[in-house]
Amino acid sequence: VGVVNIEELDALVIGSGFGGVYQLKKLRDEGYKVKLVESGTGYGGIWHWSRYPGARVDSHAPHYQFSDPELWKEWHWKQRFPDHNELRAYFEFVADKWDLGKDTYFETHVTSAKWDEEEHKWIITASNGKIFRATYFLPHCGIAASRTMPNWKGLGSFKGMLVHSSYWPHEQPVLKGKKIAVVGTGSTGVQLSHAVSKEAGELVVFQRTPAMPLQMRQVNYDDDEESKPKEELEQFFKDREDGYWGFDFGFLGKGTFEDDEATRKASYEALWKAGDFTFWLGTYTDMLFNDAANYEAYKFWREKTRARIQDPRLQELLAPEKQPYPFGCKRVPLEQGYFEMFNKPNVDLVDVNSTPIVEVTEKGIRTTEKELEFDIIILATGFDAVTGGLTSIDIRGIDGVSLKEKFQERGPTTYCGISAAGFPNMFFINGPQSPNAFCNGPTCAELQGNWIADVMNHNRDAGISAIVADDESEKQWGELTETIAYASLLPKAKSWYMGDNIPGKPRRSQMYLGGVPGYYEKLKSCAAEGYKGFHFQGPKGLKA
Numbered sequence: 001v002g003v004v005n006i007e008e009l010d011a012l013v014i015g016s017g018f019g020g021v022y023q024l025k026k027l028r029d030e031g032y033k034v035k036l037v038e039s040g041t042g043y044g045g046i047w048h049w050s051r052y053p054g055a056r057v058d059s060h061a062p063h064y065q066f067s068d069p070e071l072w073k074e075w076h077w078k079q080r081f082p083d084h085n086e087l088r089a090y091f092e093f094v095a096d097k098w099d100l101g102k103d104t105y106f107e108t109h110v111t112s113a114k115w116d117e118e119e120h121k122w123i124i125t126a127s128n129g130k131i132f133r134a135t136y137f138l139p140h141c142g143i144a145a146s147r148t149m150p151n152w153k154g155l156g157s158f159k160g161m162l163v164h165s166s167y168w169p170h171e172q173p174v175l176k177g178k179k180i181a182v183v184g185t186g187s188t189g190v191q192l193s194h195a196v197s198k199e200a201g202e203l204v205v206f207q208r209t210p211a212m213p214l215q216m217r218q219v220n221y222d223d224d225e226e227s228k229p230k231e232e233l234e235q236f237f238k239d240r241e242d243g244y245w246g247f248d249f250g251f252l253g254k255g256t257f258e259d260d261e262a263t264r265k266a267s268y269e270a271l272w273k274a275g276d277f278t279f280w281l282g283t284y285t286d287m288l289f290n291d292a293a294n295y296e297a298y299k300f301w302r303e304k305t306r307a308r309i310q311d312p313r314l315q316e317l318l319a320p321e322k323q324p325y326p327f328g329c330k331r332v333p334l335e336q337g338y339f340e341m342f343n344k345p346n347v348d349l350v351d352v353n354s355t356p357i358v359e360v361t362e363k364g365i366r367t368t369e370k371e372l373e374f375d376i377i378i379l380a381t382g383f384d385a386v387t388g389g390l391t392s393i394d395i396r397g398i399d400g401v402s403l404k405e406k407f408q409e410r411g412p413t414t415y416c417g418i419s420a421a422g423f424p425n426m427f428f429i430n431g432p433q434s435p436n437a438f439c440n441g442p443t444c445a446e447l448q449g450n451w452i453a454d455v456m457n458h459n460r461d462a463g464i465s466a467i468v469a470d471d472e473s474e475k476q477w478g479e480l481t482e483t484i485a486y487a488s489l490l491p492k493a494k495s496w497y498m499g500d501n502i503p504g505k506p507r508r509s510q511m512y513l514g515g516v517p518g519y520y521e522k523l524k525s526c527a528a529e530g531y532k533g534f535h536f537q538g539p540k541g542l543k544a
């Protein structure tokens, strides 16, 4: 009879991205026995996996880092938009400074987590045989933990290299002179295809929906050059928390048509020149809420973009005359020459709407028009975003209810985007119905991570062994997130923001769009009112 070793913990954290790493440090500082588990072999969350050419964060320095002075006083960013190598180096630096290694298990992929109603503990099992019993279960899996692969016929028959962007090999494959296909034109596809085009012999991009990327104003910093003077950083991190999107900037504070045409044009030009996300998230307040306002922005983007593309066929495919969906209602990628890339003779675009992909063959991809031969096929086809990390684990709450089934039936249903009714002592960072993709990652990791630590402290002080969100509170939170989403134009686009990219996924906003400060106010007032919307139980006898 084998002996099963169960590790007893106050909390088990999943994920070595910003959320998990912050949570481990925070809870350890508060005196908890806590461990972090991670499927990968290193820190960084998505940055451990996303190593494709051109992979870099779209949040500019100094935003994308922790606010702990012990870190930023020493750390120097080399790029305004750090690439995956620099981001992994940052995570290694953090792990060293915060001494995370002693409490981390890598290559530990959690497969199930079950709530034990008798003991008020979670029993958490990993595929390598490790079992944990923890009072709190904190799956901070991130929004891009579960890849999506197309279900094309013949996918396994291709004799060349076929790879999903987030499974990029650690050892860079040779791209020089190769015939390469990139499928997908989201943030990943845009970065990836441009980087690959510099080496490829031939590149074909397969597009289903045109992206509406903006220009990344990349800067390389010298050793003595900072994105912002260190003496301003303390204030900067406070401002970051107060920004609508978790950045230190927000909307312009006026509507599109409050300005006359000339002023509006000048204003768009200034936003364009500033680059990055400003034309999206720092623009007129009504841009994401009003069709006419949105169309003004689209027209400006379209004309600027068309001017960069020589071939009229490609102009129409990449920046169509008729607006295909509201600007900014699919994730806006940042690019550094994506459109000029299509002017090269060895780069082409296949519109899979007019010539759909029929199958993958031994040699390449067959569309309804012809077979195209490739050495490498790269799938930049995205993720079961936001919920996929959670639903890929068999999580069972009170009475064995499955979180996956709950989300499958009703779409993401949470209370305050941080907990789910029926799942006691389980909290998540950047989870469904929180600002997640509309919050700079580290900003929300800290806000939510602190709040989770506070609730645990509260329970520890009060002798409470279990806390669970009420069904009614969860219902109200769902209504609020939907009301805000439908006040915006986001539901008018088909995107993973609404769960559209996964067949059968209920169409519901995956995020809370009311802004980071408003979200944090909700969390704080919930706590101030004695964790309103949750109910508590003493050491035993929790009832749903």
Ligand code: NA7
Residues within 6 Å of the ligand: 144, 150, 151, 165, 183, 184, 185, 186, 187, 188, 189, 206, 207, 208, 209, 331, 352, 380, 381, 382, 383, 437, 496, 501
């Ligand atoms: P996205 O944003 O989901 O983009 C996936 C892209 O792949 C998108 O252009 C899709 O077209 C396309 N796609 C997906 N399936 C297919 C098939 N079967 N055929 C053709 N094209 C397809 O994922 P990313 O990795 O770019 O970005 C994910 C997030 O990570 C990003 O937003 C950041 O927050 C970080 P569609 O638009 O659905 O028509």
